[in-house]
Amino acid sequence: MSTIVEFMTSKHRECDDIFSEAESAVAKENWDEATIKWQAFTDELELHLQAEETILFPQFEQATGMTAGPTQVMRMEHEQMRALVNDLNKDLIDNNKISFLGNSETLMVLMQQHNMKEEMMLYPMTEQHLPNVTEVSNALRQHCHSS
């Protein structure tokens, strides 16, 4: 049974992989493929963000009593990612390669620094504080595979 750290980190990598495929398709101006890959990425990303916001963060907040700390920062960064995804959706509809690649590089940076904070600190902290790690891990797995 994989832990929260392992499972959620592997989901980050999956998101990165699909993201890269969508970005490559845009770079080649293969708009049909780009649309399919981009849709797959945004679905996967949204499931991941929701899994954290509805399962992981509340559990963390309950176990540590920290409601205005790390999880609040993570939630705000999720909103920033969603705003960038919206811009990218628009670029894709407009077939605007230059704007898409500028925004995708930006989303990449935002996601990576966000992931690093989660993987190095938030996930390990959550595992240290939760009494029911396996249960939460299963719930996250179920949510992420619910599409």
Add this chain to the structure above:
Amino acid sequence: MGKIKPPVTSTNQLSFTGLPPIDVPFRYFISAPLFAIAVALMIFFIGDHLWISRWQSEMLAITHAFTLGFIASIMLGALFQLLPVTAGISIGKPRLVAGICHSLHTVGSVLLILGFLLNDHLLQRMAAVLLALGFTLYLSIFGYFLFKNKLKNNSSYTNYTLSTIKLALLALFITVCLGLLLQTRVIGLSLIVWDKDFTNLHATWGLNGWVALLIMAISFQVLPMFHVAPEFPLWVKRYLPRIVFATLIALFAAKFITTLYFLNDYLHYLLLTLNCVFIIYLLKTLHNRKRKITDSTVNYWRLGATNLIVCSLLFIIPEQMLPLVILQKLPILLAVLFIFGYVVSILQGMLLKILPFLVFTHLQQRCMVNFSAMQALPNMHDILIKRHGQIQFLLHTSTLIILLITVLFPQLYWLLASLLLAEFTWLSLLIIKAYMLYRQHNNKISQLL
């Protein structure tokens, strides 16, 4: 099963409040290319006799302008930012620390270069004092915060970037000590016998220890992060930096224990081989990256890797197999390939990623307070236009080719000086433009908050 819950400590507060003000790394980045511009002017005014030997004082001035002035400045500045981002460790009072350390480092480097150039011992003495103070302060403060973090950190996660940064800083400490010992001769103390072996030890600890280890540390983190590349193999991250460090220590044994002196050459071969092992894994990692879009930084990694491999080949080829024209200039050629071909290439490639990353991350953190301010955020390509990065790469490659030719045929020095001037003026402009863009957008965000 009852678990003992560790306390939630301030080091794992997960906010980016640990980021130093943006002017902390930028003061180092802005001053660094000015040293390379000074090199261009020196090459132009000294003329073609510069390229006779690496032991000329003018050549020492140029080498230190590059290693201390350009390379070390970028690395010292980047570390202020890298530690909070990669390991959650922030340096207390960063503006004060950077202000003092940067001033001591910059003024010390300028005096040392002038001291070598004018063969002025007084200037060299003043430089030694300022550099010693600057490095001691920098290393003590970084050492203190790294040690403090070690005591607090209860995570089972092993951060190989951090462990390699620690080795690099230790190597910097030894490089500086050796450099200062070498300089004691200018005050007539001569604490050590001033010979080529000691100068080589100083250069090897600096280049193969401090610089190469820091490149390893950063690439372990940034390749998977920015290029969606696979992680380096665990054994590379865990053991390679330690073996490099152990080999560097063994060089001391070869120097001081007469019966082990025969090992000296083999240890240098080993160091280059270890660097090549790293670079081959780097190329493999880069080849398997998922993000395949055109990127100047990837070109820089490849250029740097090629230069390191050529440098190693040139080092191991038996001398009798080399043409006389190359053999006569072998030490300078090796230094050029390693310093300008490998290290400077990789540093410039990293800068092209770090500059927009820094500007964006600092602005993005300000928007956390007010979500609507996000509309004022520039995207990564607004901060550093891709084409501008490509021009930088082209300029660097042209300079490198002409530099290699000039080592063999010094009469081309004027062309080299012109290209160096163009390359580093362009780099200066890119850095200043990124910083100005930060200030402009920062003001916009302030108005929206």
